[in-house]
Amino acid sequence: GESVGLHLPTLSVQEGDNSIINCAYSNSASDYFIWYKQESGKGPQFIIDIRSNMDKRQGQRVTVLLNKTVKHLSLQIAATQPGDSAVYFCAENRRGGADGLTFGKGTHLIIQP
Amino acid sequence: NAGVTQTPKFQVLKTGQSMTLQCAQDMNHEYMSWYRQDPGMGLRLIHYSVGAGITDQGEVPNGYNVSRSTTEDFPLRLLSAAPSQTSVYFCASSYSNRGSKNIQYFGAGTRLSVL
Numbered sequence: 001g002e003s004v005g006l007h008l009p010t011l012s013v014q015e016g017d018n019s020i021i022n023c024a025y026s027n028s029a030s031d032y033f034i035w036y037k038q039e040s041g042k043g044p045q046f047i048i049d050i051r052s053n054m055d056k057r058q059g060q061r062v063t064v065l066l067n068k069t070v071k072h073l074s075l076q077i078a079a080t081q082p083g084d085s086a087v088y089f090c091a092e093n094r095r096g097g098a099d100g101l102t103f104g105k106g107t108h109l110i111i112q113p
Numbered sequence: 114n115a116g117v118t119q120t121p122k123f124q125v126l127k128t129g130q131s132m133t134l135q136c137a138q139d140m141n142h143e144y145m146s147w148y149r150q151d152p153g154m155g156l157r158l159i160h161y162s163v164g165a166g167i168t169d170q171g172e173v174p175n176g177y178n179v180s181r182s183t184t185e186d187f188p189l190r191l192l193s194a195a196p197s198q199t200s201v202y203f204c205a206s207s208y209s210n211r212g213s214k215n216i217q218y219f220g221a222g223t224r225l226s227v228l
Contacts, residue, residue: 043220043221100158101156104155
């Protein structure tokens, strides 16, 4: 079954508001997590990552939070802009090796003007 | 610096035909992977490679073959296409880094339809 999943297939937010996209994972051995953004007709684009020894990591307008107790990951986007409209995937790298990533199904972020 | 380049961008096949999806990267990455993406789904790993001459199966390998003769190229072969292989295919590459980081960089995808 799915090791990594997202709670909502679609999230609609007002432009300028903050967005929070959630992800649940089930493999406690996972030690590294990545968020990707995929725009229509394009390949996934790296946004931010976090290791399992961290609880929080910040980038430019984005923050990833990791709660290992409940196996939950979230992506926060501050001051959402029209260009943020895309599908967002969380992915896990279970063993830190090169055996690829396990992706969730994705959340489609829709920006309302 | 082109990154990860996939060709062709679009392809239509008839059931039973064979073809090769090309993937090339110019970042000197050791690791390369192939994924497929179906509507409403996340990406699923087909095959991956940790270096030239080394490949292994991912989550959904059936119906696909790969080889890795050079660091730069990682072609994906469909020997006898089936309608169930209609999908968007993504190639990715990543560098080996200390620790567990495995940031994968993706190509733009190949959209394949099998009739």
